[in-house]
Amino acid sequence: MSKPxxxxxxxxxxxxxxxxxxxxxxxxxxxxxxxxxxLANALTRSWPRGEKIIAAALGIAPEKIWPHSILIKKATG
Incomplete structure (x- = not known):
């Protein structure tokens, strides 16, 4: 079985x-x-700088908020 x-x-x-x-x-x-x-741009499109600012303000790692997007970014470049 694959992971969800x-x-x-x-x-x-x-x-x-x-x-x-x-x-x-x-x-x-x-x-x-x-x-x-x-910063609202990071809610609708990929913007690593904005994602980092949002995550830091919330005290959460960007990978927790955008796990799918982070995986795609790592796979493509």
């Missing part, structure tokens, strides 16, 4: 995780010196 493939977190789950920490994606984006909507 791990799914990336749904964008709403990432936003909810920020709310649980009494912050927002926009606030973290500004704190990183970016426009308030810039």
């Amino acid at each position: 493939r791990k799914k990336d977190w749904h964008p709403a789950d990432i936003i909810a995780a920020f709310r649980k920490k009494n912050t927002s994606l926009a606030a973290q984006s500004r704190q990183a010196g970016l426009s308030s909507s810039t």
Whole structure:
């Protein structure tokens, strides 16, 4: 039997995780010196820098939030 493939977190789950920490994606984006909507790009497309910023703000490894995407990135390059 093959292992079930791990799914990336749904964008709403990432936003909810920020709310649980009494912050927002926009606030973290500004704190990183970016426009308030810039980090939202990492929720819909591959952007390793944004993924790292989000993961660090949540205190979680990027591989836990985006396991499938990380595997693809490692396999392709």
